Amino acid sequence: MNENDREPEEAQVSQPGTAVRLDQGHIQGSGGIPERFSNPGVPPHVHRLADIDEQAARRAERQVATLFGISMVATVIFLVAYFAIDQKTYRFIPGIGQANLSNVVLGVTLGLSLLCIGLGAVHWAKTLMPDDEVAEDRHRQRSSDEARGEAVETIMAGGDASQVARRPLIKYTLVGALGIVSLPPVLQLAGSLGPLPKADLSTTFWRKGMRLMRDPELTPIKASEVTIGSVFHVMPEGIDKSEHLLEQKAKAAVLLLRLEPKDIKVPKERNWGHEGIVAYSKICTHVGCPVGLYEQLTHHLLCPCHQSTFDVTQDCKIIFGPAHRPLPQLKITVDSEGYLVADSPFREAVGPSFWERG
């Protein structure tokens, strides 16, 4: 059925009282507003092809049955394929590429069997089930006056029988008990919010004298091992024994790099490092992603989440992206055995901004 065939039919059914189509010209008004608008009622029901043509109805029936039939066939194929196809077989499937055959066949057949049940049901509802609009009036909700009076009497009689009005001691203690018993749930709710954060957001695991350890092996790093252009991913010494390991790791992650000392443009950066070895917090000051993409030639540190770019030669100044503060530097030095150690904790809070941060 084409759209062009349908239009004349629709033109015939539009009568006075129905909505005027935009392309049907203009109806002359009589001027003024009527006293009362009459209920326009439900628009006239347009019969579907299957309502008036028995042959079309039978065709729709066949279509619905075919869809349900496809669903059954697909389910049977699923059941057979479940046992018949080896789970380790890989085949080239057009449009999908090299894929696990069992996986694809089971997915496609089960999807098809469920989809065809849905398609059949919707097609059935659209073509054969009645589509007349029916109005059903609301029931009266208010009970009769007698019933309402009776209910009030029953409640008052019950109140008298329980002697609640005559014995105020019971009345007041009951109110008190019910009032107080609401406190335990409130207390539990407030208590389960956990301890106050205190300074947790501003401090990390790093303390003066802690060795810088390779992540994930947690072996100490000698200054002489950090060659120019190297990157070490670093955790503080003893972090594996910390009580809240993941929280501490998330704050304490540090990136250790070595530059030519002459490439470092900021004196503070040079002084806080050791012969061109510098350590910076790996936690982005934007939303806390690990800033790990170091470009050896340009000395740019790139955050993979939102492309904030920090220039390591300028004390990790932001040169691009949404971050607003440079990465905090960890002051490092070497101990008597030549291992790199922290010379102080982080001097400022690492990671993204938070409410109380200065």
Next chain:
Amino acid sequence: MNALASHRRHPAAIAILLLFGLVATGGLYSLLAPKPAQAAVATAGDVNAGKKLFLANCATCHGLTGLGGLIGPNLAGVGAASVDFQVGTGRMPPTGPTIQAARNKNVKFSDEQIASLDAYVASLAPGPSIPDDQQAKGDGNVAHGNELFKVNCAMCHNFAGSGGALTLGKFAPSLRNVTGKHIFEAMLTGPQSMPVFSNNNLSAADKNDVISYLHELDKNQNPGGLSLGNLGPVSEGMFIWIFGMGLMIAAAVWLGSKAA
């Protein structure tokens, strides 16, 4: 053609178009997807032959003595490992002026020629040497390699070794189907934007573990097919926004339309 045009508003047209798009994307991907490169075995090189090759092919950028020219960097001290990586993967000599030389399947030199070039550049100044076959065999601990990869490599090269973007057009290349020797050399020398992971940072055994992990990734088959490049949320999100939501909209249109 008229028959086709008259049916263009048919409810099934959207579905057919979607299906066509899906099949075309999949087909094109399987045609254009990169294929594995051939491995190369190095042999002992000859410094004089290397010098001749260097003068003919490299000196334009790196200078007649290899100490750096107008464009190319100083090669004294980069070591044989660096030359073997850059030339052996087809990155050098570059085919044209680019921000970053990319891996090229057409390696310009034979294995002997590369070995000669290695020997010549290594003779300029001491530098990291080419790992022996045993070191980069990829028979190490895959689980440990995965752990090291996640900490040290995955932020640039992606969780599945598919590579990713860096700043200003530079990129971290895909690590799929790269020989163990070249992966070892890249870690050892830090080519281009990549930082150096010397044997003091990741020991030779650690590097072998990383190589084992990457080789295991290469062997891994994708049960669902159509990996969309293993690029994470960008390509996967794009796919589901276009095809998933397209199908949803088509279904909603069909549900809302009246039967004939």
